[in-house]
Amino acid sequence: MAVRERSSVQGANTQFLDPVVLSRIGNLELLARTVVDGFLQGLHRSPHLGMSLDFAEHREYMGGDDIRLIDWRLFARTDRFYIKLFEAETAADFMVVLDISKSMSFGTHSVTKLDYARYLGSALAYFSQKQKDRVGLATFDHEVVEFIPPSTRHLQRILHTLSRAEPGRPGTLRDPLMRIGENLHHRGIILLLSDFYEEPQAVIDSVRHLRARGHDVIVFHLLDPAELEFTYDSTASFRDLESATMIPIVPDELAVEYRKLIGEHTQELDRLFTGSRIDYTVLDTSKPLDHALFRYLSSREKMSRVR
Numbered sequence: 001m002a003v004r005e006r007s008s009v010q011g012a013n014t015q016f017l018d019p020v021v022l023s024r025i026g027n028l029e030l031l032a033r034t035v036v037d038g039f040l041q042g043l044h045r046s047p048h049l050g051m052s053l054d055f056a057e058h059r060e061y062m063g064g065d066d067i068r069l070i071d072w073r074l075f076a077r078t079d080r081f082y083i084k085l086f087e088a089e090t091a092a093d094f095m096v097v098l099d100i101s102k103s104m105s106f107g108t109h110s111v112t113k114l115d116y117a118r119y120l121g122s123a124l125a126y127f128s129q130k131q132k133d134r135v136g137l138a139t140f141d142h143e144v145v146e147f148i149p150p151s152t153r154h155l156q157r158i159l160h161t162l163s164r165a166e167p168g169r170p171g172t173l174r175d176p177l178m179r180i181g182e183n184l185h186h187r188g189i190i191l192l193l194s195d196f197y198e199e200p201q202a203v204i205d206s207v208r209h210l211r212a213r214g215h216d217v218i219v220f221h222l223l224d225p226a227e228l229e230f231t232y233d234s235t236a237s238f239r240d241l242e243s244a245t246m247i248p249i250v251p252d253e254l255a256v257e258y259r260k261l262i263g264e265h266t267q268e269l270d271r272l273f274t275g276s277r278i279d280y281t282v283l284d285t286s287k288p289l290d291h292a293l294f295r296y297l298s299s300r301e302k303m304s305r306v307r
Helices: 028-044 072-078 113-130 155-164 174-183 200-212 225-229 251-275 290-306
Strands: 058-060 082-084 093-099 134-140 144-151 189-194 216-223 236-239 246-249 279-284
Touching (some): 028 113, 028 155, 028 290, 072 082, 072 290, 093 113, 093 155, 093 174, 113 134, 113 155, 113 189, 113 216, 113 290, 134 155, 134 174, 144 155, 144 174, 174 200, 189 200, 189 290, 216 225, 216 251, 216 290, 225 251, 225 279, 251 279, 279 290
Parallel strands (some): 093 134, 093 189, 216 279
Antiparallel strands (some): 058 082, 236 246
16 A cells, blocks of 8 residues: 555654755765664664564564564564574565656755665665675666666675766656566566656556566655645746756646645556555655665565465
């Protein structure tokens, strides 16, 4: 189900998950480590929800533990991290697929949509590497710009590529996602980060190609708060970042209709993605990253349960 806004994960330290705070950290590896460690520690401190546990097989997670041993099913039930004493999860291929088309440069606060995607992608790449997953990255606009195949040795290259990714050209989904799918030779988990400025049917047709090849797909739909709520109050000309077309707008006349249309757009995407067994979440780029991280972990837990 698409979620626009949700309160912070209980107990998480959102100070170090705030995108404005993160924008002041120049080193992407340090940023990723800060996000992941802060999130895990925050959840570790969250209250127990009263589930009965077999402590002969589990103990609570402590800093420095191998996160491959975290029992994600137990986490989903308790909101706390426990280590499985006798079982390690099988490593997976994890691919961050990032839209760097021109519209991703938009932002009405100090963080653009691409910045937010960069922070989130680097944090989850770092997290997956620590979990011993094979991690890869693809960036695209109307074509694939960078492709780094999944590996246990590519984290530094991935973080470097993310740090210098810049939006430049208009983008589409179909051809780049098809090319990316053709270059992934093993089934894995794909995290797709985009603002999805295409018709919903065109979006799902493009993403289904990845699902049809056996991949589990997690979709994060990134939108600036102004794109969600259209908070403008004075007449102005707006520039379409993809086409560079200037459009005169009288906000008072369009605000209600705009909010209706953006709501219909995200609801239709939610319906189509859900029907294709693809996890979909709308993310407000002014909000802390904890909601996105929680949704990712919940998706991973659900995938492991299905398998």
